[in-house]
Amino acid sequence: MTSSRGLTRLSAHRMGAGLRAGEFSARELLDAHLSLIEAQDGALHAWVSLDFERAREAADRADTTLVAARGVSAAPRDGSTPTLDALPRLLGIPVALKDLVVTRGRPSTAGSRILESFISPYDAHIAERLDAAGAIVPGKTNMDEFAMGSSTEHSAWGPTGNPWALDRVPGGSSGGSAAAVAAYHVPLAIGTDTGGSIRQPAALTGTVGLKPTYGRVSRFGIIAFASSLDQIGPFGRDVRDTAILLGTIAGRDERDSTSAPVAVPDYAGELPSSDDEAAASLRGVRLGLPRQYFVKGMELGVEARVREAVAALADAGAEIVDVDLPHTDYGLATYYIVAPAEASANLARYDGIRFGRSVRGADVLGNYLATRGGGFGAEVKRRIMLGTYALSAGYYDAYYLKAQKVRTLLKRDFDEAFAQVDALVAPTSPTVAFPLGARLDDPVAMYLSDACTLPVNMAGLPGLSIPCGLSEGLPVGLQLIGRAWDEARLFRLGRAYEAITADAKWRTLEPTDLRALDDPATPGPMERVAIMGR
Amino acid sequence: MPTLSRADVQHVAHLARLGLEGHELDRLEGQLNHILDQYAVLAELSTDDIEPTAQTIELENILREDVARASLTPDDALAGAPARRGDLFEVPPILGG
Numbered sequence: 001m002t003s004s005r006g007l008t009r010l011s012a013h014r015m016g017a018g019l020r021a022g023e024f025s026a027r028e029l030l031d032a033h034l035s036l037i038e039a040q041d042g043a044l045h046a047w048v049s050l051d052f053e054r055a056r057e058a059a060d061r062a063d064t065t066l067v068a069a070r071g072v073s074a075a076p077r078d079g080s081t082p083t084l085d086a087l088p089r090l091l092g093i094p095v096a097l098k099d100l101v102v103t104r105g106r107p108s109t110a111g112s113r114i115l116e117s118f119i120s121p122y123d124a125h126i127a128e129r130l131d132a133a134g135a136i137v138p139g140k141t142n143m144d145e146f147a148m149g150s151s152t153e154h155s156a157w158g159p160t161g162n163p164w165a166l167d168r169v170p171g172g173s174s175g176g177s178a179a180a181v182a183a184y185h186v187p188l189a190i191g192t193d194t195g196g197s198i199r200q201p202a203a204l205t206g207t208v209g210l211k212p213t214y215g216r217v218s219r220f221g222i223i224a225f226a227s228s229l230d231q232i233g234p235f236g237r238d239v240r241d242t243a244i245l246l247g248t249i250a251g252r253d254e255r256d257s258t259s260a261p262v263a264v265p266d267y268a269g270e271l272p273s274s275d276d277e278a279a280a281s282l283r284g285v286r287l288g289l290p291r292q293y294f295v296k297g298m299e300l301g302v303e304a305r306v307r308e309a310v311a312a313l314a315d316a317g318a319e320i321v322d323v324d325l326p327h328t329d330y331g332l333a334t335y336y337i338v339a340p341a342e343a344s345a346n347l348a349r350y351d352g353i354r355f356g357r358s359v360r361g362a363d364v365l366g367n368y369l370a371t372r373g374g375g376f377g378a379e380v381k382r383r384i385m386l387g388t389y390a391l392s393a394g395y396y397d398a399y400y401l402k403a404q405k406v407r408t409l410l411k412r413d414f415d416e417a418f419a420q421v422d423a424l425v426a427p428t429s430p431t432v433a434f435p436l437g438a439r440l441d442d443p444v445a446m447y448l449s450d451a452c453t454l455p456v457n458m459a460g461l462p463g464l465s466i467p468c469g470l471s472e473g474l475p476v477g478l479q480l481i482g483r484a485w486d487e488a489r490l491f492r493l494g495r496a497y498e499a500i501t502a503d504a505k506w507r508t509l510e511p512t513d514l515r516a517l518d519d520p521a522t523p524g525p526m527e528r529v530a531i532m533g534r
Numbered sequence: 535m536p537t538l539s540r541a542d543v544q545h546v547a548h549l550a551r552l553g554l555e556g557h558e559l560d561r562l563e564g565q566l567n568h569i570l571d572q573y574a575v576l577a578e579l580s581t582d583d584i585e586p587t588a589q590t591i592e593l594e595n596i597l598r599e600d601v602a603r604a605s606l607t608p609d610d611a612l613a614g615a616p617a618r619r620g621d622l623f624e625v626p627p628i629l630g631g
Contacts, residue, residue, distance in 0.1 A: 121610035215591040228589045257596035333573045355614030364626050373553025388550040404586030460590025
């Protein structure tokens with residue numbers, strides 16, 4: 001019998017096996033997670049809304065399905081009830097949603113006051129997919145407002161702590177999802193990545209996170225930020241789990257015309273089952289090391305871990321090739337024109353007329369000014385201002401059109417690199433998790449957090465971040481970048497890296513501050529910020 | 535690259551329909567100019583012969599059959615409306631108000 005806390009330490013695929021074998025029920029598994037959330041989230045603040053009752057009902061339904069399937073597997077009948085093997089892999093597995101995935105009848109605020117009282121009348125496509133698979137959603141996770149940020153500090157509901165060091169950020173914008181997975185509150189979570197918002201928090205919390213190819217996952221029901229860049233993706237604690245979650249949510253959906261009619265492989269099923277087989281798959285793989293990703297301002301400890309990881313991949317038989325992505329340095333400026341421009345257009349819908357916050361002014365214009373001025377936070381206003389300016393009369397060619405042309409150059413860099421190599425290997429974030437408040441007053445310093453991730457969004461490519469050790473006791477992420485639609489290769493490479501480092505000591509370590517989370521005297525992140533005098 | 539004056543910042547805020555306080559305008563003036571300075575690097579690149587990229591996947595004109603189908607009910611669509619009259623969103627008058 002595994003203890004309640006022990007259950008939360010399992011991988012999602014091991015949880016799935018345990019449920020099928022009847023070692024524990026979906027309800028027991030859920031309750032183990034809910035009791036951790038209840039005990040710890042005051043100090044962590046990974047969650048912004050929870051619905052335990054609904055989650056327990058879903059877990060009970062999963063148990064009914066499991067019991068029925070076990071009966072059929074013992075004595076096959078007419079085929080109307082699925083056998084254990086035919087059940088969806090996520091049946092009974094807790095999965096967190098970032099707070100910008102709308103769900104019918106439940107709050108979805110995107111971290112913003114302007115959506116404080118918003119209740120969606122429909123479910124997002126991926127919420128439907130997860131429900132249909134029998135996954136259990138305990139609630140929604142904290143995020144930078146409208147996904148604009150790299151630290152989760154720009155949430156209207158206050159910051160989230162990093163389970164490795166509670167006075168540091170978990171990254172962002174999907175920081176709540178990353179922290180919830182790192183703290184074992186859930187084995188899996190959904191995030192979105194517009195410039196690094198899955199990969200950077202995965203790196204900073206020691207979790208696995210994938211930004212899929214643009215068009216891989218339907219965005220129907222995802223609160224929009226920058227529509228030519230946004231993509232939904234999975235967080236997990238290992239590569240196989242992350243692959244299972246992508247397999248559940250990926251694929252064409254006619255309600256999102258940017259979701260592509262491209263076949264979805266069985267990502268998890270195609271992964272090698274043994275470490276030996278996974279390691280052997282590295283032989284002859286050509287991996288590109290982009291010179292420009294070892295950027296100015298990169299911490300020495302981060303660079304050391306990434307270079308060690310590259311050396312380990314080479315030792316296992318991968319061929320490492322130096323490549324150039326010569327326009328990388330222009331990525332930041334390009335991104336910070338394109339993304340705010342698209343955001344300023346998307347966020348025009350918050351007008352106080354149809355849904356969301358509504359504040360009356362003296363006239364129609366006054367209503368807009370009061371509703372939007374008071375409803376949006378500082379970073380969102382900054383981006384709306386930047387985007388509005390870049391699109392305004394007389395500046396469109398100089399900014400937005402210019403940025404779109406440089407975007408072509410960024411994309412070409414990748415095309416040329418992928419003519420020589422199978423995938424690229426690079427750092428995910430130039431630094432480890434930084435202290436709460438450290439970059440809050442300097443937007444440009446905050447934007448630099450994503451220097452190694454945002455070119456990948458500009459080119460629409462998939463990127464996987466996997467943990468590759470610690471620097472100063474904090475996690476470092478290794479980024480694998482692939483050709484469009486080549487997520488399966490990234491998962492194989494990530495799984496191979498796990499196999500060749502299976503015995504590394506850092507893999508046995510749990511996040512340092514998990515113990516502090518259990519102490520009821522540990523202050524929450526808001527109080528910590530106050531104590532730190534920021 | 536141009537520099538934004540306080541009046542420019544106010545003008546952009548008006549275009550964006552953002553009601554900003556004086557201290558917000560003060561901060562934004564400095565921050566926006568600092569960010570615009572970062573954009574200046576793009577002028578180094580000659581892009582005259584480069585086609586713009588608006589999106590990265592080659593999908594065009596995605597259409598569906600032109601048949602009516604179920605959508606949100608009026609009650610669902612109006613559930614979040616700050617003001618409702620019958621099955622309509624109620625808005626303040628914009629003409630002759």
